[in-house]
Amino acid sequence: MSLARVFFRLHGYLQPISKTQAPLVSRLIRTQNEVRYWQYTAAPQSTSCHWQLQEECLELSYGGLVMHFDYVWLRDHCRSASCYNSKTNQRNLDTSHVELNICPANTRVDDENLFLTWPDGHVTKYSLSWLAQNSYEGQKQSAMQPRIIWNSDIYANAKVPSANWDKFMTCDDELKKFLRNFLLYGIAFVEGVPPTVEATETVTQRVSLIRETMYGKMWNFTSDFSRGDTAYTKLALDRHTDTSYFQEPCGIQVFHCLKHEGTGGRTLLVDGFYSADQVLQKTPDNFELLARVPIKHEYIENVSDHRNHMIGIGPVLNVYPWNNEVFMIRYNNYDRAVINTIPHDVVKRWYVAHRELTTEMRKPENELWVKLKPGKVLFIDNWRVMHGRESFTGLRQLCGCYLTRDDALNTARSLGLQA
Numbered sequence: 001m002s003l004a005r006v007f008f009r010l011h012g013y014l015q016p017i018s019k020t021q022a023p024l025v026s027r028l029i030r031t032q033n034e035v036r037y038w039q040y041t042a043a044p045q046s047t048s049c050h051w052q053l054q055e056e057c058l059e060l061s062y063g064g065l066v067m068h069f070d071y072v073w074l075r076d077h078c079r080s081a082s083c084y085n086s087k088t089n090q091r092n093l094d095t096s097h098v099e100l101n102i103c104p105a106n107t108r109v110d111d112e113n114l115f116l117t118w119p120d121g122h123v124t125k126y127s128l129s130w131l132a133q134n135s136y137e138g139q140k141q142s143a144m145q146p147r148i149i150w151n152s153d154i155y156a157n158a159k160v161p162s163a164n165w166d167k168f169m170t171c172d173d174e175l176k177k178f179l180r181n182f183l184l185y186g187i188a189f190v191e192g193v194p195p196t197v198e199a200t201e202t203v204t205q206r207v208s209l210i211r212e213t214m215y216g217k218m219w220n221f222t223s224d225f226s227r228g229d230t231a232y233t234k235l236a237l238d239r240h241t242d243t244s245y246f247q248e249p250c251g252i253q254v255f256h257c258l259k260h261e262g263t264g265g266r267t268l269l270v271d272g273f274y275s276a277d278q279v280l281q282k283t284p285d286n287f288e289l290l291a292r293v294p295i296k297h298e299y300i301e302n303v304s305d306h307r308n309h310m311i312g313i314g315p316v317l318n319v320y321p322w323n324n325e326v327f328m329i330r331y332n333n334y335d336r337a338v339i340n341t342i343p344h345d346v347v348k349r350w351y352v353a354h355r356e357l358t359t360e361m362r363k364p365e366n367e368l369w370v371k372l373k374p375g376k377v378l379f380i381d382n383w384r385v386m387h388g389r390e391s392f393t394g395l396r397q398l399c400g401c402y403l404t405r406d407d408a409l410n411t412a413r414s415l416g417l418q419a
């Protein structure tokens with residue numbers, strides 16, 4: 001770039017400033033020949049916003065945040081009619097045709113927008129607020145999914161209400177409240193549901209689509225060992241996530257206890273994100289190891305007609321690399337497969353990290369115990385909240401299903417929630 005344009009923007013109008021004033025403008029760049037400085041004079045009440053074009057990128061300061069936008073990114077994100085179809089919200093531009101070292105040839109601003117003219121004459125208009133909303137730096141400091149991590153006290157004190165079946169089925173506001181709670185806590189209840197498989201299916205359809213698996217669509221099971229898995233016994237089950245042996249574990253699990261004539265059988269719930277956060281606070285290296293090292297989970301079934309072999313590969317903690325936010329936990333010691341994805345000199349460190357996570361998850365203060373009753377349907381975020389159960393006696397019939405996560409989040413977004 002032979003010409004560097006440096007802009008200092010506060011709400012107001014554009015005017016050139018002298019070279020002697022210019023050093024006051026932060027982070028100036030100069031190139032060989034000419035440096036031109038522009039300054040925006042602030043209206044007194046305005047929020048501070050300034051920006052400048054640097055050699056490689058646009059730097060924008062807005063709302064206390066300094067953001068950077070690479071020029072090839074800016075060209076790729078042109079929203080003009082020829083580059084972007086705003087009816088389908090799809091890109092028209094063929095990104096492979098963009099010169100990777102592209103730089104704007106000309107720049108113009110008004111109160112709200114930045115205009116870049118590219119070397120071929122094409123003009124792109126960005127609103128400053130759009131840029132501010134779509135920056136890496138903004139994404140880095142905000143949660144993808146706002147949440148309240150909980151132990152049993154936090155959850156009890158929050159007094160999260162259950163949804164009511166009648167209202168839930170007819171009123172979008174009730175559904176929205178339910179989904180808001182589900183997104184915040186990773187669990188939510190609907191009460192007053194008729195104790196049938198059909199009504200359970202109906203209630204789930206307000207939220208998402210059923211994810212059919214080798215267990216079927218809706219399942220209704222007892223301790224008859226009809227399938228080759230401990231779930232189909234009367235034994236206690238330690239906390240775990242289900243279908244950790246899928247490449248994409250099921251997003252949501254629904255339970256409805258239709259009948260229990262006996263003792264025990266309470267359901268255990270533990271917020272895995274809370275435990276993971278404890279590990280992050282206490283031993284970041286252990287958190288990092290659990291987030292980086294992929295392991296396998298496996299489901300091998302050979303019972304009567306059921307022959308299944310599933311393998312899922314991924315780390316225990318799945319995190320977004322830009323902010324370390326955990327978005328999915330695979331934790332199932334029953335279904336964890338042979339470890340052959342970790343070199344021998346890392347294996348013990350992995351076990352140490354896994355032990356710390358287990359210790360956190362097993363702390364009694366992190367456990368929420370509920371007795372599921374006919375009429376009370378429980379939705380569990382299977383990427384976040386572990387479930388388990390107490391051993392039991394007598395006939396216990398549990399029905400439910402898995403739901404697809406994408407469609408639940410889609411429902412939440414359609415109701416105006418951040419998901």
Ligand SMILES: C[N+](C)(C)CCCC[C@H](N)C(=O)O
Pocket residue numbers: 215219221229230231240241242243244332334335
């Ligand atoms: C829920 N349902 C009874 C159908 C299946 C249970 C699957 C249990 C399996 N070990 C897992 O954790 O994925």
Ligand SMILES: O=C(O)CCC(=O)C(=O)O
Pocket residue numbers: 231237242266267387388389398
């Ligand atoms: O029996 C229960 O309460 C739950 C068993 C279980 O973990 C499952 O079905 O996924």
Ligand SMILES: [Fe+2]
Pocket residue numbers: 231240241242387
């Ligand atoms: Fe389970």
